[in-house]
Amino acid sequence: MTRSSLDPEQSRPEKSDPEQSRPEAILEVRNIGKSYGSVRALQGVSAAVGPGEVLCVLGDNGAGKSTFIKILSGAHRHSEGTLLAFGVERRFEHPREALDLGIATVYQDLAVVPLMPVWRNFFLGSELSRGRGPLRRLDVAGMRSTTKHELARMGIDLRDVDQPIGTLSGGERQSVAIARAVHFGAKVVILDEPTSALGVKQAGVVLSYIARARDRGLGVVFITHNPHHAYPVGDRFLLLQRGTSVGDFAKSAITIDEMTALMAGGAELEALAHELERP
Amino acid sequence: MTRSSLDPEQSRPEKSDPEQSRPEAILEVRNIGKSYGSVRALQGVSAAVGPGEVLCVLGDNGAGKSTFIKILSGAHRHSEGTLLAFGVERRFEHPREALDLGIATVYQDLAVVPLMPVWRNFFLGSELSRGRGPLRRLDVAGMRSTTKHELARMGIDLRDVDQPIGTLSGGERQSVAIARAVHFGAKVVILDEPTSALGVKQAGVVLSYIARARDRGLGVVFITHNPHHAYPVGDRFLLLQRGTSVGDFAKSAITIDEMTALMAGGAELEALAHELERP
Amino acid sequence: MTVAVGAEIDERPTRAHPLLTVLRRPEVGALVAAVAIFLFFSLSTQAFLTPAGISTWLYSASLFGIMAVAVALLMIGGEFDLSAGAMTGTTGLIVGVVTTQWGLNIWLALVLALVVALSIGAGNAWVVMKTGLPSFIVTLATFFILQGCNLALTKLITGSVAIQGMGSVPGFDQVKVFFGSSFPFLGMDVKISIVWWIALTALATWVLLRTRPGNWIFAVGGQVTSSRQVGVPVLKVKLGLFMTTAGAGWLVGMLQLFDVSTVQATTGVGQEFIYIICAVVGGCLLTGGYGSAIGAALGALIYGMTLQGIVFAQWDNNWLKAFLGGMLLLAVLVNLLVRRQSGVRA
Amino acid sequence: MTVAVGAEIDERPTRAHPLLTVLRRPEVGALVAAVAIFLFFSLSTQAFLTPAGISTWLYSASLFGIMAVAVALLMIGGEFDLSAGAMTGTTGLIVGVVTTQWGLNIWLALVLALVVALSIGAGNAWVVMKTGLPSFIVTLATFFILQGCNLALTKLITGSVAIQGMGSVPGFDQVKVFFGSSFPFLGMDVKISIVWWIALTALATWVLLRTRPGNWIFAVGGQVTSSRQVGVPVLKVKLGLFMTTAGAGWLVGMLQLFDVSTVQATTGVGQEFIYIICAVVGGCLLTGGYGSAIGAALGALIYGMTLQGIVFAQWDNNWLKAFLGGMLLLAVLVNLLVRRQSGVRA
Amino acid sequence: GCTATESGAGGATAPGEQVTIAVVTHGTAGDSFWDVVKSGAEQAGTDLGATVTYQGDGDPVKQSQLIEAAVAAQPDGLVVSMANPDGVKSAVEKAVAAGIPVITINSGLEKSLEFGAQTHVGQSEYIAGQGAGEQLAEADVSNVICIIHEAGNSGLEERCKGAADTIGATVSNVQVDVANLADAQNTIKSKLLADPSIDAVLTLQTGVAVAASQAIDEAQSPATLATFDVSADVTRLIQDGKMLFAVDQQPYSQGYLPVTFLTLQKRNGDVVGGGLPVYSGPGFVTKQNAAQVAKFAENGTR
């Protein structure tokens, strides 16, 4: 197979952007690992993402992708290895700490509160206030208009930002979550499978947001099952399998077909293609 | 664009399987429609599926795919049009009625009860009994071994069919649901986005189950967002957009690229491809 | 071709010790707590382990237990019934009023009370299912209504708040054989209600674990939409559960009536929470879909032992409630601990 | 490039009448029910609309209302507090005991009682958050423990089950100005607790709708993991909510103590459900994440009007509970209907 | 045998044998009347060097269970109140059959001997109610409300019934919740406002009496107030002229006397009463004797 030509060690020194070097990485993990009780969900994974760069994380179900980003975003603490944010070693105790550093995460379950209005969800945890002392209050008008404006910038025209976010379609909810991350001056946006439940069109919209965030100079960590979604926007590709890293490739070092083949089951899928035909 | 060459009316008379005619369809809908209060989720959709045939339903988020299959499976009643099962007009009042006719459905949310053991979930609603009169009781041993056996036939080797199904991975749960539908002598299996949350490998496994069910002579209605999943197994393709049918194509009448292009947003996605590139 | 999806999961470490299967049962925590409390009172008091002592706390536990088992089934099915306590009073009062005041045949009176109870249970189910309101609120309303009717109607018809002269109703002694008698066993004077309790716990366990309706009870409590989708008759199951609870209320009402041959308008008020407590201590989740009948019976046993054990220990009864509160907290914590140890998420 | 995801949804028919926005508020159902009950008793009884009558039912509503508003906040935040009723007794008893028995300065006694209340609230929150046990069970245990301690400690210290001679404690009249006084207003004799009630309802509404903690309360009740993920300090919010409820218990305890100038060991027992009922009638969901403070206040108003209206109407008092049950059912049904009409899913 | 003298610390020097007396009443924990009964019984125990256990539950089934649990511990004597005599019949008879001397207290006088009890101390709530009714009738009232603070409590119902049967005026019952005195006060006020012809209020509990007195003030009603039971606040109200009288069933002696009798019986073979009941009341506290009662009430013994 093409495996040897894709040796991770070999491809590591490659850069998608030559003027940018690892020390400038916004987020970097070295040999990171995580166990849930007796289950080792992740071990010995290293990766980094810099500004204006898109790191794609690919892997099977249960490969540890969500675990990986939960460590980056402070939702879980890692049990091995080191995590560097802006070159400084960190151990997040609470998602708040990561957020305060500009690490914004769009979770697989979107982290929205279905019964709350769109604008309240948009600003949840980072509400705008006006006034001072006991008169300090939410800047409702400001938040409403900012939400409307930010969503419009993303190409979403909601009639009513007061409707509960639970009434939006999956794609719209996804977009709100991404717009939120971008708006709060995030340095890195982490997205966990934002496209899996989306139609072709909606997935395209989300990909375009990712490209836009990248063009604004944000770092993006993008998790997906779908090589067809990852390849167009990704700069680097981290492949996970059963909790360990299979490789970390620059875009120039791998083609979409090689990537598909390398993902666990790629080989089986080819074999399968015959079987799917009518006997 | 290629639109005119793909005129649905033109392609309708085409058959993927010439020796099989519509009157033999297991399930058929004519001009079916459904409103939720003031929301028209579906209108004027016609389609049919025969034995040994795979009907793929594709469409955007909110296009009405889930609504469509909820009508077929008796979970919702249609508000317009006619539904024929085995040539007889029906109006299902309860999923039970559809089930009793051999219409088995694997829902998007899988319809499993997370806290219950795998084997109880497998047989839920169709439990095996032994004994008679007041001594009539569940055939626990029988259900356990059948579950183990049926799952093994699908290539899933569970150590313990007594573990709560909530502890299985997404792909495994999906497989249990499909194995259940196949086991209960279904004539039609309806699958709502079984592959969206799955990795490449797991998705391949599910596709192979679909092919296997088809080869056993079952009709399959397969809903997906992903043309790459639909095309290899599908015989006919029903494209929905905002609740109406865009077309119903035989496999011979359409290529995968045409299908992708035809799906809502296909055109936009092409435009997008440029944008995704670095500026 | 066999794509071994399961195979890759096998790699991850897991334990599947047979003991663990036992430890994962919902009632294990309650069993541990029950044994602890049994030992505590056996060692610290004289009377607790005497035949007379045992029959006393068993009797106390049995009356709570019958209801707790029914309430546990209902809770596993995802619903509450706060009218369960008042129901024991309602049924007793109906039998009392129609026999002592209107001279109805006592057997007919029993049937009448049962029919009324089942209708109220069915009514609860109907309102809950039709409106989608939480059963907590619907049955709270039923509770208030029953409580009010118990008092007002009894007062209206009999002129007092308790039924008198029940013992001299013709046929009373025949019925008492079934509901109010006791028999000697191993030196104990065993009340018939203990037999009812054990029989019903066994029956409920059998239904839950070995019949189709039992499977459905777990299903509707665990995930009601999924159950509906696979063809479980949700409405019938819930109807059955509410009627079972009401029926158990009738049974307890009769057991009490024929034991003491009187019933008061306030009978049963405030007991509804004890049933829920017993079920929760016995491992039922408040959110439904998980629990066991034996667990609820053990919960009732814990409650009965504590209640009478405090009497045997001659503690000041002013502290009773505080003890019960502490015991409840302790029992649920033990339960939690046992379940955490065995790796079950609560 | 603008991919108009929103545009396609616009096509589907929807109504967005401004009236609908108002009708979608959680408290609308309660408002409709409150107006109906107000009209009913105004028309059917003489005394209900007299100044003296109004001040009576307003006072009754205010005592339930203060707690109902606090309990509603807690319920919106996804938790229950069944110890809220007993807490009103505990705080009153503490003040009573330390002033009448130990001669402590009355202001200090107030502060002491508040500190104890807040600690108990914090304790509830701590146990709930650390163990993950449902607050229903944890606070039920607290309720029992408080109930037991109220009785046993009061008896132990004072030798009786009620506080006597509170009125002659030095400084009583000064404190009474804040908690037990009344003032004339539009011909009514308005109790100060009504002012507290209105002020707290306004404050709670302000907090809920216009401050960050309010936003967080909705969030932790609606989806606790999501809230944690976006950085909401879940523990602090729940801690604050349990302490608010305990603080409200203290306030109501003081209002009662300085109004009737005596307090008994059983004070507050059984009231916890009335608070929950008021909150639910006012539109709060039992499952959390939805509700309003004004709604809870309206729920209390409905309860207060019904309670006193029945007396004004001179109906047979034995039916009281039955009326209340019927009223509860009616109110939640009206609520449901109004919300269904406006297209909000309950 | 010897007389009961002052018992030393720990009762080690108690004369005669160790005596255990079980008291099981139908009073719920925290009920102010039964709390005084309990105090009386416990004081008798302390005074005589006897061990006294006290339990109570208003539900006849539960009360029966408590009696049976007490009997299982084989006490030297049993004291039972019988609000609903049928309800505890079999439990009492079991105790008698087990050879335990039983004395009934408070209510249940009619059935006391029939069930095998030696004697009865106190008198029924109904008779006490009749006493209150006679006193109120002397005050020439025509429209009375009787405040029931615990719905369905048979003792309270009996008190109101007794009053109603002798008073010769309209008596209507009003239900309030003793757990919420502020609201009880409010409800009484509502009743007074709704029916200005009410000219007497009869309460059945001391806390409610205090609340009712304030309700009468606030409603500016001319109604006369009377109550059952005595407390320091109640004697103060009587002294201030805000209350006409308080019915004193002397619950303390209902607890103290039977414990004394049973202890004597164990230690000295005395069977007191001779098959006749011992009446413990009712006494009436009025302006004349209020000051004298007040200091006992302070101790929680009246």
Ligand SMILES: Nc1ncnc2c1ncn2[C@@H]1O[C@H](COP(=O)(O)OP(=O)(O)OP(=O)(O)O)[C@@H](O)[C@H]1O
């Ligand atoms: N809280 C937890 N406790 C125990 N095991 C866990 C927990 N969370 C995840 N795991 C296990 O860790 C492994 C990795 O899970 P993770 O969610 O990171 O996978 P994933 O790559 O995101 O999968 P998917 O594509 O299905 O989202 C799985 O085997 C999973 O069962």
Ligand SMILES: Nc1ncnc2c1ncn2[C@@H]1O[C@H](COP(=O)(O)OP(=O)(O)OP(=O)(O)O)[C@@H](O)[C@H]1O
């Ligand atoms: N119970 C309901 N009440 C009101 N509207 C509904 C309901 N269920 C679905 N809808 C609406 O009907 C439309 C079609 O929904 P449906 O679930 O069929 O879409 P779908 O094609 O399955 O989308 P997805 O790909 O996101 O699963 C959507 O606009 C949705 O908001």
Ligand SMILES: [Mg+2]
């Ligand atoms: Mg994941």
Ligand SMILES: [Mg+2]
């Ligand atoms: Mg769908």
